[in-house]
Amino acid sequence: METTSQAEPQDATGGPGESGDDTGQGVPGARRAVDGFLLAQFPWYGLDEAFSGPRWLMQVGMAADGAVEHGSTGHGDEPSLRAELGHDDQRFAVVVTVASRPVRRSADGTGILEATSVSSAAWLAGSGLLSCTWPAQMERALRQDWLEQQTAIAWELADDLHGGAWSMLSLPVDGVPTDFHYRESEYGWVLAGAAHHDVHIGAYGRGMSAYGLGFAVVKDIESYA
Template sequence: MDATSRTVGTAPAGAPGAPGPEHPVTGGRKPAEPVDPMAPYQAADFPWYGLDDGWTGRRWLGQVGAGPGIRTPQQDAGADYGTLGHGDEPAKQPEARDVRRFAVVVTVARRPGRRSADNTGTLEATSASSAAWLAGSGLLAATWPGQLDRALRQDWMDQQSALAWDLADDLDGPGWSSLTLPVSGLPQPFRYRESEYGWVLAGEAPGVLLGAYGRGVSAYGVGFGAVADLGVYRGR
């Protein structure tokens, strides 16, 4: 997640006229300062949740998002939701997807019903369905069949995304079952579903809404807790 800026119009090092003691850089853009991957997490106005101490495997930073119109004018910076990963990180090669074992926790800020950013409509308050949708779409992105070509892959993603949306909008429906898991040591009800691609669950925690998805890791054996030190997800 580091951001760098390429200097335009300078000669390679060692070439005549290249920057150096005799030819200092007087124009062009300076390289951008590296972006701290934890900065978006630290800017959030809500607590982050991950798997609790029962998980002893690898932990890694996921992604942070800010939904258009989700924040009120008083919340003009920071995050609206984000993920923290556990186990195997996202596979770079499609064929490696089937052997990955992972569980990803999605934390969603509690936001009230509000006007849209362009003031043309009303946005619903965030809910467990919001967490379910983000978790479901995250699972799809992590497990799409690698053997599909680009055109078929998009059709598959469109079809499965529509299904995930419908399922998230009906957490009390037959597509979900009940599952009780510990959150900060206390039992908390969740809605849970499995598919051939993995599992998804959604529920609540103090101050936030929680979603999670995984594959190769049993959902029945996980627990959640507020993250006291994000450094454990940075690998330090």
């Protein structure tokens, strides 16, 4: 999916949810994140009320026409690549909400992009997992090659949801059992499926089992800030 990010990408020393610092414009980062989510014309999803741990916002992605297309809500530990916190110690689940958009303009306004789909949600979830779980001890010169290789694999997997890499998993969405495409890797798990309200749901996590999760519309997105 061709989108532009509402927030700057995080570096290797900070977690994707660390948005509480003040910006150069004097606007708190958490406020900026919430403002981006409030611009969306669709509801956001997160884990349902059965999850009682910390909740936090990540970032939104916007289309060439300025419309919000997707965004992520976090649950549990905020993923970090800091060396002192090993991947095995992190417990988190991130929910990606993707607006269903059958018509999307290219960045230059001259063409039409592929419609958003469950594969879009799977791709965003797969790439999101990679962004917070790549081998922190890898030499810097090799990191980009590794990330490009793994990103290409994630894209191919997202484009083949009925392939052997995926299994089916039924989880509640707003209390209704819903089928998701699900896969596991050494870095964590990824799932994707269709929801109500014309959105697609993707999710990824590590240290938290996907089998006991449930999803629900976020009633107050500002409660995540």
